Amino acid sequence: MVIPPAIGVILILVGIAIFIVDLGVTNHGLPTAGGIVTLLAGGLALLGAGVPYSGVLLGALVVAAMLMGGVLFGILGSLRSSKGRPALTGKEGMIGEVGTVRSPVGVSSSGWVFVHGELWRAVLAFAPEEIGPQEDRDPTIAVGRRVRVVGFGEGGVVQVVSTELPGHSRHLEGPG
DSSP states (O other): OOOOHHHHHHHHHHHHHHHHHHTTOSSTTHHHHHHHHHHHHHHHHHHHTTOTTHHHHHHHHHHHHHHHHHHHHHHHHHHHHHTTOOOOSHHHHHTTOEEEEEEOEESSSOEEEEETTEEEEEEESSOOTTSOTTOOSOOEEOTTOEEEEEEEOGGGOEEEEESBOTTSOOBOSSOO
């Protein structure tokens, strides 16, 4: 039984179309594998049909299928792994970062904190619990204390909270 050469050409074109479709779908991998198999099946169909120089064509298709599959698996796999990661730049990348107070920071008085290798104007996001309503002074975080960025206010002023427990010198930054 002889396979018509048109089937091999159709399989090759379908394989290329599957690679193109794979660029637009979200479940990368299965279409890429299908494209590789279809390209190879098209080359084998041409080889079985007795097309002149089909061995060279099959070799070229194997190389093309492997290169396209490798590129798609590599690039699309790295894109998939980068989804869901937190932002590393801009304001979003600052949230959660820990810095050091360079001038006292209060709720109503701004100071300076050193975060991400830069000095930022900062205010205390909320007053510590140990400061009661009977005290008229503005609660502040002293110079040298560690703070965590929790948000941004007007004009790019960062809002911070202390990483130390009130009345203790224990840090809340990590384990222990």
